[in-house]
Amino acid sequence: MEELAIKGGRPVSDHWIPISKPLIGNEEVNEVIRVLKSGQLREGRLTRRIEEESRRKCGSKHAIAVSSGTAALHLAMMTTIKPGDEVIVPSFTFIASANSILLSGGRPIFADIDEKTFTVDPNDVLEKITSRTVAIEPVHLYGQPADIKALSEIAEDHGLKIIWDAAQAHGAQYDGRDIGSFDDIVCFSFYATKNMTTGEGGMVTTNDDDIARAIRLMKTHGQVRKYWHIMLGLNYRMTEMQAAVGIHQLRKxxxxxxxxxxxxxxxxxxxxxxxxxxxxxxxxxxxxxxxxxxxxxxxxxxxxxxxxxxxxxxxxxxxxxxxxxxxxxxxxxxxxxxxxxxxxxxxxxxxxxxxxxxxxxxxxxxxxxxxxxxxxxxxxxxxx
Ligand SMILES: Cc1ncc(COP(=O)(O)O)c(C=O)c1O
CATH class of the missing domain: 3.90.1150.10 (Aspartate Aminotransferase, domain 1)
Incomplete structure (x- = not known):
């Protein structure tokens, strides 16, 4: 038996096989150069375009580009919960899923997962519902859709909202439907290792006009016209350079x-x-x-x-x-x-x-x- 490389044997591969590798083509490079030369660096035409193409791809009513998946989740929580509200979320996930709840004043209530799919177990979600539960935040972990049917039924029966953490699941489908088209809010990440990337970046999709409007406002300090702010918010905008990369990544x-x-x-x-x-x-x-x-x-x-x-x-x-x-x-x-x-x-x-x-x-x-x-x-x- 060949000795393990860790014990001094010859490695199976003579080159490093990385866990992820962004595939950036000339299309992305040239588009970013055009943006840089144009002087329009803040969100503009290309950001609108990636929103429109994401909306069409997902089959959702709205798509809102943001600066990261964390920003997407934070905005989704800010529009959904108030201090003290409970949100049921799996613990087997990247920490941003839960941080977005705490940062919005809510309480993450952790539910266990199903061992086969690694996604949240609907039976445990049911167990964790209390009078303070306002939302469920399932995660489509590793690109595998959560049990959307069972979770949507639970949400409907108990009057809960669902915020889907789809940071890892661009283009995934459930019953032939893109996971970005489901109610109430879906949050994507375009981090460098994701199935499509803008370096850092994210997208929120929703079919709800009020949620879409609130998220659009909150991602830019609640501003409705220059220096006139009707609600609290943050700067969670995407840049035009990110959008330039993203439109080509989305097409691929x-x-x-x-x-x-x-x-x-x-x-x-x-x-x-x-x-x-x-x-x-x-x-x-x-x-x-x-x-x-x-x-x-x-x-x-x-x-x-x-x-x-x-x-x-x-x-x-x-x-x-x-x-x-x-x-x-x-x-x-x-x-x-x-x-x-x-x-x-x-x-x-x-x-x-x-x-x-x-x-x-x-x-x-x-x-x-x-x-x-x-x-x-x-x-x-x-x-x-
Ligand atoms: C499951 C999950 N949720 C949320 C995030 C946060 O996304 P971002 O890194 O773009 O802020 C990530 C990505 O890292 C993730 O994998």
Whole structure:
């Protein structure tokens, strides 16, 4: 058996295979140069265009461009909750999902996830509803749509709003419908590693005229005309340079997503029969756009921890990562607020997940090497 690279053996890949790689073409470069030369740097014509194209792509009534996914979520919360309101959110997510609630004066109430899809468990959401609950914030984690039908029914039965965290799920579909078209508010991120990027940036989609108007005002200090402010707000505007990149990324999104889906298939075909590895599940009737390709380790079968497994893969030149090692309710910033919160599935899963590269810039050879590296590391650490 070939020695592991971490112990001095030869790495499976002779080049580093990164976890993400933005694909920026000449279209984006030339458009940004045109913007810079035009002198119109603040949001303008191209920002309006990316909003219009996003609205059409998602099939929503409104699309509002903002400066980040965090800004999108913060604005969504500011229009939905008041101090003391409770919002049910998964803890197995990036911390921005929950920060947006706290920053708006609300209380995040963490619900557990379903182990197969990594998305919030509707049964646990039901358990967590109180008289103070105002909204649910499901996350379409890794590009997999949450259980939209069950969650929408719960929201309707209990008079709750839904703010979908779609930061990782551009172009994902549920029952043939783009996840950006669902009520009440959908928040996207265009961060550098996302399925489409503007470096930093984000988008809010909604079908509600009042919400759209409030978000448009709040993202620019509640200003209705020059230096006349009718409500509190922030500067969460997108720049014209971001929009210049974004319009071309949006036009390429379907192609990028198809490559991710194809890469995920190749990885699953190579990994599904390897002992101790659980490959990603795709919810029936959904288009999972594989922002991340995340496997689970049956840790009892291994003579190593998940972190040792990841280290060994990285030594083989495969940029394995963990999304996310510490659930939000166990983060230092939250611990004092979250006494006695126990989320057994979340805590179990957080110790076992490993993300592998799946982005559209991978070659067939890269995909083969990723599978080989996993095989090699498993063969060293698996007990059988
Ligand atoms: C699930 C989730 N929510 C929210 C965000 C925040 O987006 P941004 O980094 O654009 O502020 C991210 C992205 O990093 C995310 O992955």
């Amino acid at each position: 999104l379907e192609k990028f997503n198809e490559a991710r889906i194809r890469n995920a298939k190749v990885l699953t075909n190579g990994l599904r029969y390897i002992n101790g590895i659980i490959t990603p599940y795709v919810r029936p009737g959904c288009k999972h756009v594989f922002h991340q390709y995340t496997i689970m380790l049956e840790l009892e079968e291994f003579r190593c921890t998940r972190d040792e497994f990841v280290k060994a893969l990285r030594a083989e030149n495969v940029d394995a990562r963990v999304h996310y090692p510490t659930p939000v309710h166990l983060q230092p910033a939250y611990r004092s607020l979250m006494k006695d919160v126990r989320l057994p599935v979340t805590e179990r899963v957080a110790k076992r997940v490993v993300s592998l590269p799946v982005h559209p810039a991978l070659s067939d050879e890269d995909l083969k090497l990723i599978v080989e590296a996993v095989e090699k590391v498993v063969s060293h650490f698996h007990k059988r």
